Amino acid sequence: MKNLILAEVYKLFKQGKTYYALGAIFLIEIIILFSAYSQGQGILDMVLDNLKQSFHFEGNLLNGNLLSYLILNTLWFHLPLILIVLISGNLTSEYKDKTLLSVMLQPVSKWKFILSKYIVAIVFTFLIVLFLALTTFILAYSFFGYGDLIVYLDGLNFFESSDAFKRILWAFSFGAISMIFFSVVSLTLAIILEESTKTWITGAFFLIVSNLLIKVNFKNYFLDNWLYVKLNDTWQYFFHFSIPWNKIYVNTFILSLYIILTVIIGIIIFTKKDVGK
Amino acid sequence: MTIRLLICFYFYGICFLNAQNIDKDILKIQQRMDTIESFSAHVKLEVDISFVNIPVKHARIEYAKNEETKVFSEDFVLVPKKGLDVSLYHLFKNPFITVDRGSEIRNNKPYKALNIIPTNKKTDFSIATVLIDTSTNRIIEYEVNTKKDGSYVVVMNYNDGKDLLPSDIEVQFEIERVRIPLKYMGKDAQIDKDTYKSDEPKTGKIYLYFNYTKIIY
Numbered sequence: 001m002k003n004l005i006l007a008e009v010y011k012l013f014k015q016g017k018t019y020y021a022l023g024a025i026f027l028i029e030i031i032i033l034f035s036a037y038s039q040g041q042g043i044l045d046m047v048l049d050n051l052k053q054s055f056h057f058e059g060n061l062l063n064g065n066l067l068s069y070l071i072l073n074t075l076w077f078h079l080p081l082i083l084i085v086l087i088s089g090n091l092t093s094e095y096k097d098k099t100l101l102s103v104m105l106q107p108v109s110k111w112k113f114i115l116s117k118y119i120v121a122i123v124f125t126f127l128i129v130l131f132l133a134l135t136t137f138i139l140a141y142s143f144f145g146y147g148d149l150i151v152y153l154d155g156l157n158f159f160e161s162s163d164a165f166k167r168i169l170w171a172f173s174f175g176a177i178s179m180i181f182f183s184v185v186s187l188t189l190a191i192i193l194e195e196s197t198k199t200w201i202t203g204a205f206f207l208i209v210s211n212l213l214i215k216v217n218f219k220n221y222f223l224d225n226w227l228y229v230k231l232n233d234t235w236q237y238f239f240h241f242s243i244p245w246n247k248i249y250v251n252t253f254i255l256s257l258y259i260i261l262t263v264i265i266g267i268i269i270f271t272k273k274d275v276g277k
Numbered sequence: 278m279t280i281r282l283l284i285c286f287y288f289y290g291i292c293f294l295n296a297q298n299i300d301k302d303i304l305k306i307q308q309r310m311d312t313i314e315s316f317s318a319h320v321k322l323e324v325d326i327s328f329v330n331i332p333v334k335h336a337r338i339e340y341a342k343n344e345e346t347k348v349f350s351e352d353f354v355l356v357p358k359k360g361l362d363v364s365l366y367h368l369f370k371n372p373f374i375t376v377d378r379g380s381e382i383r384n385n386k387p388y389k390a391l392n393i394i395p396t397n398k399k400t401d402f403s404i405a406t407v408l409i410d411t412s413t414n415r416i417i418e419y420e421v422n423t424k425k426d427g428s429y430v431v432v433m434n435y436n437d438g439k440d441l442l443p444s445d446i447e448v449q450f451e452i453e454r455v456r457i458p459l460k461y462m463g464k465d466a467q468i469d470k471d472t473y474k475s476d477e478p479k480t481g482k483i484y485l486y487f488n489y490t491k492i493i494y
Contacts (some may be wrong), residue, residue: 052451054452057337057354157331
């Protein structure tokens, strides 16, 4: 099992796609920083327009914490899309190149092989989010400095700089679990669909539908609280003025169950599948 | 000659009447406040607006006679445009007349109520109502109707019977709800349709607690 995991790690870092993905993430950060630099003050002026009638503002809100928060918002779509392409591509390329068939001809357990892919996908997703968080903090704080964070979530919430940093850090940590969910789903889709284009389209469709459904009120307790789409925004709860820790713990627990369930389904499908056809 | 005398008498009468229209108690307060040359203080700010959540903030203020109060802070702070003027510089800086409005009760205690009406068009308020504690010669509350920024009420509390400057003040003001285009809203942001449809301005409050570090008379 250890050797299988090491082999998967080797394959992941050997393929050019991985570095393209890292480059894409870095480029997205630069674009967000640039657009925030050029338009950020205008947006802040608009958000604070009503308050300006009654208040003077002392201090700068266009700072590293706001920029980090804006980059954090790539967890909605940009980052999961990159992960879907990258993680699923790790298996679909093996189907395409017939290397999967070669591996299966060796005395390798099918469930151990695919489980090692899931484990590497989960660890890699954590590393990608860590890379995003680190580069975000370095870029945002070096160019924009520190300051209070303003977030609009059912009102204007202001957080002091140190508090904002902690909240963003927590959001990245818990956001990583949402990213892991999308990664394991994409790998499971790759097991089912085998072909890369079909998997990417289905994965992207899954992501779009998830984003669309997040605002839908189903008026059903189970659907509104337990459906996976309602759990993927858990990292946003860190920007409520009072952090609802219980809700975060429950959501994370349920989302973890979804991840485990998806992995189990993927393993079952893969072990029953004739990969040599 | 007679006409000239009549005109002189008329203008003298106007001056006399105006002088009569400034309440003695408010003049006493104005004279007391005029004795303050400058002061500085640390201020704790608490904002109470339904749609704004902001932690307690700290700032430093500096006042010099006949100048606007200056605010300094390392943090981001919301500084009220009106009401920070504990020296009452804005109320008294332009010529005014007063109209006696009897008395009003606050905390089961009667206070003298007066209207301050500026006689100078440059003033940024049209009328102010002040409640005076005649026993201590201090204003304990005033409401200002500005020409551009609506009205605001300032309630002033004092530590000691002799203090000229308040220990803490409460500023009440009208504020419209923030309207943000959907594309700038977080995905989790819920819209309360009734609140959103409502055009009624909300009332906001800000509490300022002063710790004076230097007062020069």
